[in-house]
Amino acid sequence: MELKDLKSLIKLVTDTDITEFNMESAVGKIHIKRGPDKEIVYASAPVAAAPAAAPPAPAQTVVAQPPSAAAAEVNSKYEAIPSPIVGTFYRKPSPEADVFCKIGDVVEAGQVLCLVEAMKMFNEIEVEFKCKIVEIVKDDAAPVEYGETLFLVERL
Incomplete structure (x- = not known):
């Protein structure tokens, strides 16, 4: 092979x-x-x-290397929003559309932060609480693993 x-x-x-x-x-x-x-x-x-x-x-x-431990070292002041599934991370609903959120944006509970595509299904990742986006950890169109940090946020 x-x-x-x-x-x-x-x-x-x-x-x-x-x-x-x-x-x-x-x-x-x-x-x-x-x-x-x-x-x-x-x-x-x-x-x-x-x-x-x-x-x-x-x-x-x-032997495949385990996911980077750098994402696990999160400042205790911020909360991590992890990927609930394995797939591909997208910041926009389509290539020509605007991003769902940017660093510094305040987002409400239930607001869509990104999409994770798995097996041709696009899954909306929503925030569960009001917060401010501090860091977007993954690049657009990057592969993500289950539990891998996508965003760092400050709860409001």
């Missing part, structure tokens, strides 16, 4: 609610396991018959 195929498979698994995936074929074995702490991907290919003088090829292992 080529690296681009492996990356496509990892993206497919992370874009869904699947927590564990196994695949075995003549080409090799793949085991992907996800959890709230980190994602680990193991891939191995069969070892081809090598000349007697050459050592056998080691199994290939790909």
Whole structure:
């Protein structure tokens, strides 16, 4: 399996609610396991018959790095608004429209802050309380994980 195929498979698994995936074929074995702490991907290919003088090829292992801990280090003065789902973060309802909110905006409870697209479904992320937007952590069209901080806000 080529690296681009492996990356496509990892993206497919992370874009869904699947927590564990196994695949075995003549080409090799793949085991992907996800959890709230980190994602680990193991891939191995069969070892081809090598000349007697050459050592056998080691199994290939790909380990995905866990999400950055920088987003978790939030100033206690501000509250984090996390992503409720895995998907793609959008600040605007369409490419030509204005953003839902900017840094410094005061937003009311129930107001839409952004969209998170998952499997071609656009989910509106609403704020649950009146607050002021202090920081927008994610860039437009960036991938987000479940629980990853999208906004830092100051409750009003």
